[in-house]
Amino acid sequence: MNFAGASILSVDQFERADIEKIFAVADKMEPYAKRQLVTRVLEGAILGNMFFEPSTRTRVSFGCAFNLLGGEVRETTGFKSSAIAKGESLYDTARVLSGYSDVICMRHPESGSVGEFAAASRVPVVNGGDGANEHxxxxxxxxxxxxxxxxxxxxxxxxxxxxxxxxxxxxxxxxxxxxxxxxxxxxxxxxxxxxxxxxxxxxxxxxxxxxxxxxxxxxxxxxxxxxxxxxxxxxxxxxxxxxxxxxxxxxxxxxxxxxxxxxxxxxxxxxxxxxxxxxxxxxxxxxxxxxxxxxRQADNGVLVRMALFALILDVADQVDKSAREVNWYHRRT
The missing domain is CATH 3.40.50.1370 (Aspartate/ornithine carbamoyltransferase)
Structure with missing residues (x-):
């Protein structure tokens, strides 16, 4: 598949070669995930993290992955803190929030909802879990x-x-x-x-x-x-x-x-x-x-999500160009 600008909604999008490509990029993300190196390849880019269902690992790891690539994260959590609680449609929400973001990650309790949102979005959308359907x-x-x-x-x-x-x-x-x-x-x-x-x-x-x-x-x-x-x-x-x-x-x-x-x-x-x-x-x-x-599985989530962002925003071959060593104490095991 052509990852640049693509939404990631279902595993049915992938062929085996696509998975191998994601994993090869994920391998290269390890020094950044372990804070051995810093990259600013997504400096100025914004991730809209929209989680309408409880989440710890998925929400934080998506945000962490984007931050580690140099981007910024804006979050909406729960229905009560969004305009959906006022009756706004997914279509309207997508049209508005995609104007504020370069990529959106969304979790929603209803199957098919993320696909519906992505159809109206002006930027790529990553499915963070839609009901009992997919992740x-x-x-x-x-x-x-x-x-x-x-x-x-x-x-x-x-x-x-x-x-x-x-x-x-x-x-x-x-x-x-x-x-x-x-x-x-x-x-x-x-x-x-x-x-x-x-x-x-x-x-x-x-x-x-x-x-x-x-x-x-x-x-x-x-x-x-x-x-x-x-x-x-x-x-x-x-x-x-x-x-x-x-x-x-x-x-x-x-x-x-x-x-x-x-x-x-x-x-x-x-x-x-x-x-x-x-x-x-x-x-x-x-x-x-x-x-x-x-x-180890949870740690790997950051690597894979970093790889997805790098591929979707078409910077996978630029990550190392802005790399530098960290200047703070860190200990990762």
């Missing part, structure tokens, strides 16, 4: 993390996706990206009521991949490279009581990991993990497990 930048950073953790081609990857696969937009986008590779084996572990939508399963099988469906955690994690756990998406349920029926059904702790997983199985989670006693899908006793990649 393309999360899928990219997940795939980037998997590649770094396994240290080889993703062809032949074996991955278990666990938890709320019905409403989990991260797994929806990730499974569609994996479709671009060869000989992928996916194990989908969830309650029947929260299973992966059949359309995603059918897409994988039509692409020649193997998909196994299970409702037993220990059956699904025994022979995979990656265990990708998700939380119950309680905000998608009609009531808290309904969400509570499923919370805590698939808990992974160190004892289960040692007994059932291969020694080098990588543990991933899009975060936030629900650490309340009734949920705890990834137990705190995994924190010292060297294969727990969730925080």
């Amino acid at each position: 393309p930048s999360q899928a990219l950073l997940d795939l980037y993390t998997i590649q770094k953790e396994v240290g080889r081609s993703l062809d032949g990857l074996r991955i278990a996706m666990i938890g709320d696969l019905k409403f989990g937009r991260t797994v929806h986008s990730l499974i569609r990206l994996l479709k671009l590779y060869r000989n992928i084996h996916v194990v989908l572990v969830s309650p029947a009521e929260l299973s992966m939508p059949e359309s995603y399963i059918e897409e994988m099988r039509l692409a020649g991949h193997s998909v196994e469906v299970s409702n037993e955690l220990t059956d699904g994690i025994g022979s995979v490279d990656i265990v990708y756990s998700t939380r119950i998406q309680e905000e998608r349920f009609e009531s808290q009581e309904e969400a509570d029926l499923y919370r805590g059904r698939f808990r992974l702790n160190q004892q289960i990991y040692t007994k059932y997983c291969q020694p080098n199985t990588v543990i991933m989670h899009p975060l936030p993990r629900d650490s309340r006693s009734g949920a705890n899908e990834l137990d705190n006793d995994l924190n010292q497990n060297p294969n727990l990649a969730i925080f």
Whole structure:
């Protein structure tokens, strides 16, 4: 695809070569993300960060990524602090705010809403999550993390996706990206009521991949490279009581990991993990497990989002030209 000036709304936009290009640029962003070097390549550019749904990592990492490239960030969080609360349409909001920004990142609770917004925007829009639909930048950073953790081609990857696969937009986008590779084996572990939508399963099988469906955690994690756990998406349920029926059904702790997983199985989670006693899908006793990649995963989000901004605003080949060493104390591990 031609990244310059493009909106990033769905993983369906990408071919395998596009992903490789994003990852190559992300690799070059590491010294800037680690504050070893400073670049001002986006000096004067403005990111409009519009998050109408709660977010910590995605909102802050998009802003951080833009700042690290030298740009500035303007934020809108929640409906109550925007004119949408006064009845303004997405069309009008897009037309106005795209006049104040060079690129916009948007999260919205309704599926398809970011695409609707992008159609009216005068600048590129990046989908930061639209309801239970998609989360393309999360899928990219997940795939980037998997590649770094396994240290080889993703062809032949074996991955278990666990938890709320019905409403989990991260797994929806990730499974569609994996479709671009060869000989992928996916194990989908969830309650029947929260299973992966059949359309995603059918897409994988039509692409020649193997998909196994299970409702037993220990059956699904025994022979995979990656265990990708998700939380119950309680905000998608009609009531808290309904969400509570499923919370805590698939808990992974160190004892289960040692007994059932291969020694080098990588543990991933899009975060936030629900650490309340009734949920705890990834137990705190995994924190010292060297294969727990969730925080490396979050760090990688900055690299990938920096790469997306550099490609969208067409400065990927200019980043190093304005580089200099930092002049403050920093410690990054």
